[in-house]
Amino acid sequence: MGSFPTRWGFLFDFEKTSCLCVYNATHTPPHRHLSVFSPPYLHPHQTLPYPPMASSTPPTLTTAKPYQNHNIQGIQNHHHRRTPNGHTSLHPPPPRNPTANKPPAPTPGTVAAGTHRNPNFAPLSSSKSELAADFSGRRSTRFVSKMHFGRPKSGGSSRHSVSAEDALQQLIRCSGDDRLIETVLINFQSKLCGSDDYNFLLRELGNRNEWSMAIQCFEFAVNRERRRTEQGKLASSVISVLGRLGKVELAKKVFETAVNEGYGNTVYAYSALISAYAKSGLCDDAIKLFETMKLSGLKPNLVTYNALIDACGKGGADFKRASDIFDDMLSNGFQPDRITYNSLLAVCSGGGLWETAMNLFNEMCYRGIEPDIYTYNTLLDAASSGGHMDSAFQIMAEMTAKNIMPNEVTYSTVIRGCAKLGRLDQALSLVSEMKYANIRLDRVSYNNLLAIYASLGLFDEALNVVKEMENTGFRKDVVTYNALLDGFGKQGRYDKVKELFNRMKNERVPPNLLTYSTLISVYLKGGLYQEATEMYKEFKHEGLKADVVFYSEIIDSLCKKGFVESSALLLDEMTKKGIQPNVVTYNSIINAFGQSGEKVFSNDNKREIARLENGDKKVNDSEDRIIKVFEQLASRNLNIGEKGRKEMICVLGVFKKMHELEIKPNVVTFSAILNACSRCSSFEEASLLLEELRLFDNQVYGVAHGLLMGHRENVWVHALSLFDEVKRMDSSTASAFYNALTDMLWHFGQKRGAQMVVLEGKRRQVWENTWSDSCLDLHLMSSGAARAMVHAWLLNTCSIVYEGHELPGLLSILTGWGKHSKVVGECALKRAIEALLGSMGSPFRVATSNIGRFISPGPMVAAWMRDSNTPKLLVLEDDRAYPQTPNLQPIIL
DNA sequence: GTAGGGTTAG
Structure with missing residues (x-):
């Protein structure tokens, strides 16, 4: 590994930028563990055992069936009764009800008259988690602003x-x-x-x-x-x-x-x-007041408890807190009613706890409490926001069957869920369905719809929705404008952005915090520093107050332009102003290290920072640091040249800082870190980075490290249980996890390992409808995952041929056009797959009708498979295996 | 006392 250059310490003054980094490199770190930090609980030369610290044994699955009386048909496809944190319930399943589809009469001593939860139900919260809910990438921080x-x-x-x-x-x-x-x-x-x-x-x-x-x-x-x-x-x-x-x-x-x-x-x-x-959203205040109330001798009633649970949902509290209140309520002799359950469901929906929501729904029905439109809409929100759209459609069908007719809230919830998964067609057909059912679109529905179009850059369509909205009698509001500004801005249509912003003011729709943060970030990312400065000045002039999202967006924009040092200054400033950075803020910074490393440390930037810092000493605190940073950027012709690759030290520093501030890393952090690993100059460096991270989270990084090292036998059982945990979260978290892990493994030549991981993902349906005999859909995968999957699919095709079966007439591989690709056909995934297919001499070619699709006639594929070289090409191997054992059996699909 | 929408990271 050699010694680390000491220069990083002064290139990036970690002492001054108190939030970001800690490395003060005045000495050479020892060999094994980088001395970026000293974990309190592990001797530097001690290695971690492979059974991850968080779980000594993988959870065993019980054979308990899901509760069958009142579950929505089909939505309980999880055949294990689990807590939100994944613990398998030890309780037996509830008794079957002979009168199907009707809630059983509450039996004294069991449910209605009891003062405790029915033991037949899975405990809804658990004391210890294998993988905390914080790991989910979809957990939003919007509770601070959503009122x-x-x-x-x-x-x-x-x-x-x-x-x-x-x-x-x-x-x-x-x-x-x-x-x-x-x-x-x-x-x-x-x-x-x-x-x-x-x-x-x-x-x-x-x-x-x-x-x-x-x-x-x-x-x-x-x-x-x-x-x-x-x-x-x-x-x-x-x-x-x-x-x-x-x-x-x-x-x-x-x-x-x-x-x-x-x-x-x-x-x-x-x-x-x-x-x-x-x-x-002031959950803590609500709970405090509740305590005061009890101390003053007043007895809370059902309404008090319900309001308190509602506070948990709106304040973004953990489910555990709400569940404790619920238990307190039961032990004080109150029976929950529909509103109690609706509020509890809302906590699940906010926390991304889809399985818990389903359990609650069933529990509620079991108690004889009939769900209403609020119940269904909240349940739908839990499903839709977690990407469980198949379940969402089943819920919609169920509510219709029960004569609780979907309304505009129902539709906008589900439409949004579809749009989030990129299922535009489905979203639009729901809009038609809604109109057909005579449900009028309201303000929210219209804004929702135009935002979908705007985010895809389909501006004609978006503006048509605006017209229809205005014809229906809704004027454009700040949400409408913000969506349009964001859409046009992301496409670089700055002329249109300026025009819209002017029109907004002419129409007396006052821009808000979101408007300004959108505009500033749009201009920064486009390199229009002058415009960004103007917007910021205007924002200040309007007397608006910055918040964590505002700063995070600027920090991210600066990081994306390579100005990590400037972003660190702002990170410092926001903290001094009492605005606490969150996981998003830090992830932006880690991402900057995982991207093309050339921009991160440049001499130019270094000088710029030195000037900024020296300048700072002369000015008083009332001077605005954002303006200083922006003006520096605007006044200089940046020439970024020198590169540095010791970013991993910084990544560790950032990670440690998050740990200190108790900001829980999530799947995006994981993905950013594995990206940074892939950018490390060597395998050894990457493995060291992961090894250090095991000290913080051995469950996640222990598995990543182990798989990278090829410690397959020791690690695999833990990997499998981690995969189960991840799958329990929302679909985008799961796919992000698999994508990041396989990319890193593929990058370091652990291709067979990557393939094993990707097949576990397939088995858990992380990417929906990935695979059939005639078609492989890669469009939600990273390039590493996709390449590993192509090998697996072709091997499967190979076995069809060798078993003497006929292949379908036409085989196709879909890459899509790239989720974020602006230029049709130019996405990285497509290029990676094209190169892979070409290198193997495969007969697949880009389809003329759809450049996101590779096709080949079945007979040509069969002929290619029969070539004696082909199967060998398809089998993947790892570059490294520890202990040095021969590769295992070929994967059986 | 209960439901849906706009902002940040991949």
Whole structure:
């Protein structure tokens, strides 16, 4: 391995960029473990045992059948009862119900009258995980920005008087004039009957976003009310209104006043504020308030518990937290109702826990709680966002059969799921189906649809949707514009971007944080540094506040242009401003090291950084670092030349930093790191990198390392259990995992290992409909996975020929045109497969009708297979095997 | 007290 050059320490000043790196290379690291860090729990010369630390034995599968009474037909294709974290349930399956499709009557002592969960159900959360849910790449960080405001509240069985309605009409006409409002309230004072009328007023004002008037109305009413309980009702009512409108601070103030004045200490007021916290995603505050409530001697009711579980879902809490609340609720003698389950399902959907969602759904039916449209839509969201579209369609069919008719929410959920998987045709046919069923597209559906077109660069189609949307009576909003700006920007249509942005302002649609972060990143990636600077200045001028996504997007753009040092400065700055980087931020940086290494360390960049840093000492903190970085970029003609390849030290440093900050690496980190491995200058360097990473996560990196080293026998059992864990996550996480692993193995010549991995992926249906006798579909695979798969498929074809069977008339291999490829036919995958097929002398040729497809007549393939050289070409071998054993039997397909 | 949409990493 030799010694590491000390220059990285000063090229990249890790001490100063406190968030990024730790390596201060003033000494030569020892040989075995890079001394980038000292793991607290392992001696530098100690090696890890291959049984990964996290799991000493692979999980054994039980033969327990899924619960059969109320499962949606077919959606439970997982034949093992497992917890969200993959533990096989030790419980026996629930008893079969003789009356199929009808919930059994709850039996005393088992379910309804019990105070604990039915032991027949899989425990829904487990204490120890094999592979934490954090590993999933689809877990979003959007909880910080996704709010749940403005959903109108319906009247229900309101007991308000006619006068209250009159008062409402008059009040609305006085909007903005406090004195007039006061006059109206005084005029109506004698006609309004107590809290029923005032609650009606508060609710309706809330539905019209008149929160300020609602507060005024509340104060008016509460001051004229002597009865504590009535005052309490008014308080809960206005807290709920404010919470629904996202005015959580005001809600809190009302609550505190109410408590101080002696009428707020009720379970209703507490529940209302918990719900207000929920809608703002403030799960921790909600739980804290719940504890305070219990301490003050108040007993929570079902609504309180439900609101608290809802807070978990909206606040992005782990399922475990929600499940603990649920258990607490059961042990306090409350029976969950439909809303409890709907809220729990929402937690699963947010956390990407599809199997848990299914278990809950079945549990709910078992308890005799009939699912409603919310239940189904939430369940659909869990399925769709995890990429389980086949299940989603089955759920839709099921709900229709139960006469719970899909609505616009149902459709937009499923359409989005299809679009995410790139199934455009399916998404569009759902839109037709929706129209055929007379379900009108609403604002969300339209924005959804145009975003699909815009993201694919199909601008005519996107603009047509905009037209239709406007004809239906919906004006373009900020979501519409952001989608269009993003779409045009990603295609480099800067003229169009500028035009749209101007039109947006002319139409008085105020740009928001997302608009600016989209524009800045578009311009940065296009090298339009001047425009990026202008946008940033405008963003500041508007008084908008940057958040973690805003910074992450800029950091990623800088990384993509090779300015890792500049991005490190911003990483530092955001932390100082109290904005914590997240896994996405760090993944961007790791990715920068995994890409073409030439840009990462350049003399130019080094000088640029030195200037930036020196400059920094002279300016005070109020100077904006983003502007400084952007202006530096704009003013210079960059010439990136010198390359450095010791990025792996930095990768380790970044990884360690994530560990310190308790930012859990996920599948994208894994993929970025394996990419970086493939860019290491040698096999030894790559294996060292992985070996170091085993100290942090032996389950994942232990398997990657072991397979790279060719320690097949020792590692394979752990690999298989890891594959099972990964498959349990959403489909894109699974495919990303397999793609990254096989690419790295292929790169280092562990081709047979790569093939074994890819076949395990196929067995677990990671890539849907990959393989038939006549067709191999590679379009979701990385080039390593695809090449390994081509070998396997051709071997299979070979065995068909040698067994004396006839091949189909035409065989084809689909590569697609590349998911992100802008130029048709130019994608890397297609080229890699073309080269592979060519090198083997295969008869496959690019189809004239579809350049993403290679075809060959069956007889020609058969003839090629009969050539004595062909089978040998198809069998893959590893460059390395430890211990040095001959290759195992050829893979049996 | 419950459902769907726009931003970041591969």
